[in-house]
Amino acid sequence: MGIIIEGLKEHFVSFIGMVLSGVAGWFFGRPKQRMELQTSELENVDKAVKIYREMIEDLGAKYASAIEELKKANQRIKDLENSVEGLLTELKKYKQLNGKSKE
Template identity: 55%
Template structure:
């Protein structure tokens, strides 16, 4: 029985010591957990900020390229319009030449 009492008192002392250790360190552990959570949130915010800055740069580049493409398209449209006008004039001139040639051939045939 004495043998058992010695172990019971040691076990009781260990349980009481464990309880007091847990009781007094739990606030510290909770504060460390909160600090860790805040650190993780800070890291996540930093990552999102970097992503936003990167996307902002890409957006600016895309807008610049789009503006350049619009200018090129406008320039090409003007060239196409000028060529269309020139082609129309050429067709009209070619048509007149063809008619003159046909009229000349008819006159020679009549003579």
């Protein structure tokens, strides 16, 4: 019976040693895991910020291009309005000349 208890005692001590070493490893490894997790999160945030920055720069260029096209379109509208005004003025003159020449 004493031999069995000695054998169990040996295995029990080994088991307790493994459990304690596992707990100690987990306890002391926690800060490292937290640091690695924070580093990973920061890298992901950095990548997301880079993507959003590129998108914003692209949108800024598209916005500037759209503003330039709008300015050109507005100028074209003004030019066409001036042409219409000129044509209406000429039409009035022709109507006046035709009205006077018939009399």
